[in-house]
Amino acid sequence: MASVSHFNCDVNFCPRCGAILPTLGIHGGLACVVCKFEIDIEVMEELEVKYTIEFNTKSDYIEEQQLKSAQSKTDGPLVERKCPKCGNDTMSYASLQLRSADEGQTIFYTCPKCQYKETENS
Structure with missing residues (x-):
């Protein structure tokens, strides 16, 4: 198992090349089909993923509507x-x-x- 990470990314993507990590049903881990990077699913469960949702302001909405009208x-x-x-x-x-x-x-x-x-x- 490799532990090399070239960039910080979402847990659903390979930390080495950025490709999607499909779940391996038999081995119980994740493996990248592009660069063959493998990681145990238990390690991934320890990672914390935070998402930020930003909403448009009312003024952004009004400007967008004016642009659409134009x-x-x-x-x-x-x-x-x-x-x-x-x-x-x-x-x-x-x-x-x-x-x-x-x-x-x-x-x-x-x-x-x-x-x-x-x-x-x-």
Whole structure:
């Protein structure tokens, strides 16, 4: 049995390589199928695992809802691009292959605030 640990990890994962440790029914221990690391199940029972659950705050939820609302009014996903008309920091985009296959796509940008549209040939 090896006791080498290269990093600190959850007890369900190999401390040597990080792979999932399946339970060995016959031997009553754990063995890594990747690096062949083995450990007795009794040693694993002594380990204490702590988990932390973090909940979003109300303000995080409100910001997320505002972002979803802004995205629902757009033509596609948002990207950091300044609108030349109103100065908004984000614009939505959509891309289409309008030219021949060996040329780049045409990207259509739309401002979610003022609905200004522009194109770019990539």
